[in-house]
Amino acid sequence: MRIAIIGAGIAGLSAGRALQAAGIDSVVFDKGRGPGGRMVSKRTEYGAIDLGAQYFTARDGEFRAAVDEWQSAGVVAPWPVNPLVLPERQPARPETRLVAVPRMSALARHLADGLDVQSGIQVSEITRELSGWVLSGRHGESLGEFDALLLTAPAPQTQSLLAEPCPRLAARAAASRMQPCWSVGLVLERPLEVDFDAGFPSSGPLGWVARSGSRPDRPHLPEIWTLHATAAWSEANIEWSPEAVGEYLSTAFAELIRQTPLVTARIAHRWRFARARGALAESVGYLEHEDVLCAGDWVTDGRVEGAWRSGRAAARRLVNRLMERSGQGGG
Ligand SMILES: Cc1cc2nc3c(=O)[nH]c(=O)nc-3n(C[C@H](O)[C@H](O)[C@H](O)COP(=O)(O)OP(=O)(O)OC[C@H]3O[C@@H](n4cnc5c(N)ncnc54)[C@H](O)[C@@H]3O)c2cc1C
Known part of the structure; x- marks a missing residue:
C-alpha cells in the first residue's frame, strides 16, 4: 500500500515511525523547511530560539514510554522550572515539563531520521482517481499517487485540502477551532x-x-x-x-x-x-473516511502528547487495514 502523510509535525512523524516499525513505507510531505511543525526552533544569529511549543507533558503511559526512550537517546530532558503566575507570584501547577535538547526541533529531527520526509513541499490539491489519490504541489506538479492518505496539517489547512475530495472529513475539521x-x-x-x-x-x-x-x-x-x-x-x-x-x-x-x-x-x-482549543477529543485518536485519515493535536487534545498519540493511532489503523486487505485479519 502506498501511503502519503501530509505534515511532518509530531503527529505525522509518530505515524511514519509506527508504520515503519510495522514494515510499511510512507512518504511524508511538509511545506516547512524542516520537520517539526509547531515544535520548531528558529535559527537566528543569536542561536536557535524556541518560538513554538515551549515544553510538553507526558501523562499517558505509552507516551511516557516513548519519552523514556527519547531521554535515553539524549534528545529529551526535563526542564526543572517552576513557572509563576505573574504578577501574583503564585506557583503554577507543578508537573514535569519536558523539552527537546538542545532545541525543540531536535525531537522532530530524531523522529524523522530514516523516514522519507520531503520538506519544502506543499500539497495543494488532492484528487480521487480510479487508480488512487493523486497529490499535487503548488505549481500543479504531481507528487505521486497513493492508496491511502493521512493528513496531519492543522484543522483549517486539512479542511481546505479535503473540501473537494472528502467533504465529510472537511466538515469534521471545520468543527475544531484553532x-x-x-x-x-x-x-x-x-x-x-x-x-x-x-x-x-x-x-x-x-x-x-x-x-x-x-x-x-x-x-x-x-x-x-x-x-x-x-x-x-x-x-x-x-x-x-x-x-x-x-x-x-x-x-x-x-x-x-x-x-x-x-x-x-x-x-x-x-x-x-x-x-487547538476546540480539539475534538476523538477517543480513537483519528478521523477516517474510506482511505483518508486525519490525525493531529486538533483531533485529540491540542497538545504535543495528543498529537503523538493521534499519529500513532492512525498508523495502527492503517496497518490493520492493510492486514485486512491481505486477508491476515487485524486487531
Ligand atoms: C506558540 C505555541 C505554543 C505551544 N505550547 C505548547 C505547550 O506548551 N505544550 C504542548 O503540549 N503543546 C504546545 N503547543 C501545541 C503543540 O505545538 C502542538 O499540539 C503540536 O506540535 C502539534 O503537532 P501536529 O503534528 O499535530 O501539528 P503541526 O506541528 O502543526 O504539524 C503539521 C505540519 O503540517 C505541515 N503542513 C500544513 N499544511 C501542509 C500542506 N498543505 N502541505 C504540506 N505540509 C503541510 C506544516 O508545515 C506542519 O509542519 C504550542 C503551539 C504553539 C504554536
Whole structure:
C-alpha cells in the first residue's frame, strides 16, 4: 500500500515511525523547511530560539514510554522550572515539563531520521482517481499517487485540502477551532535580574514568558526571553507587522517585570493556527473516511502528547487495514 502523510509535525512523524516499525513505507510531505511543525526552533544569529511549543507533558503511559526512550537517546530532558503566575507570584501547577535538547526541533529531527520526509513541499490539491489519490504541489506538479492518505496539517489547512475530495472529513475539521499566537524572541544585552525563569502573566497581552537559557543544554545562548501573546490579543492583532508586535510585547514585558531591559533584537513569529482549543477529543485518536485519515493535536487534545498519540493511532489503523486487505485479519 502506498501511503502519503501530509505534515511532518509530531503527529505525522509518530505515524511514519509506527508504520515503519510495522514494515510499511510512507512518504511524508511538509511545506516547512524542516520537520517539526509547531515544535520548531528558529535559527537566528543569536542561536536557535524556541518560538513554538515551549515544553510538553507526558501523562499517558505509552507516551511516557516513548519519552523514556527519547531521554535515553539524549534528545529529551526535563526542564526543572517552576513557572509563576505573574504578577501574583503564585506557583503554577507543578508537573514535569519536558523539552527537546538542545532545541525543540531536535525531537522532530530524531523522529524523522530514516523516514522519507520531503520538506519544502506543499500539497495543494488532492484528487480521487480510479487508480488512487493523486497529490499535487503548488505549481500543479504531481507528487505521486497513493492508496491511502493521512493528513496531519492543522484543522483549517486539512479542511481546505479535503473540501473537494472528502467533504465529510472537511466538515469534521471545520468543527475544531484553532487559535493564533504571536510569539517573540527577545534578545537582551545582559541577563535580566529577575528571580524566575518562566511565568504565566494573569492579565494584559502576554500569556507566557520564559528565559530560553534556563532550558537544559542551552549553554551558549545569550539572554533570550520567549514571549507569547494571549490568544485573544493575537486574534485581535493578527495582521500587525512583526516589528510592531515585537515592540508592543517587549513593552508589556518591561511593565510586567518593572524593568526596562536593553534589547538587542526582537524576533516575532505569527502562528495563525497555534493551539487547538476546540480539539475534538476523538477517543480513537483519528478521523477516517474510506482511505483518508486525519490525525493531529486538533483531533485529540491540542497538545504535543495528543498529537503523538493521534499519529500513532492512525498508523495502527492503517496497518490493520492493510492486514485486512491481505486477508491476515487485524486487531
Ligand atoms: C506558540 C505555541 C505554543 C505551544 N505550547 C505548547 C505547550 O506548551 N505544550 C504542548 O503540549 N503543546 C504546545 N503547543 C501545541 C503543540 O505545538 C502542538 O499540539 C503540536 O506540535 C502539534 O503537532 P501536529 O503534528 O499535530 O501539528 P503541526 O506541528 O502543526 O504539524 C503539521 C505540519 O503540517 C505541515 N503542513 C500544513 N499544511 C501542509 C500542506 N498543505 N502541505 C504540506 N505540509 C503541510 C506544516 O508545515 C506542519 O509542519 C504550542 C503551539 C504553539 C504554536
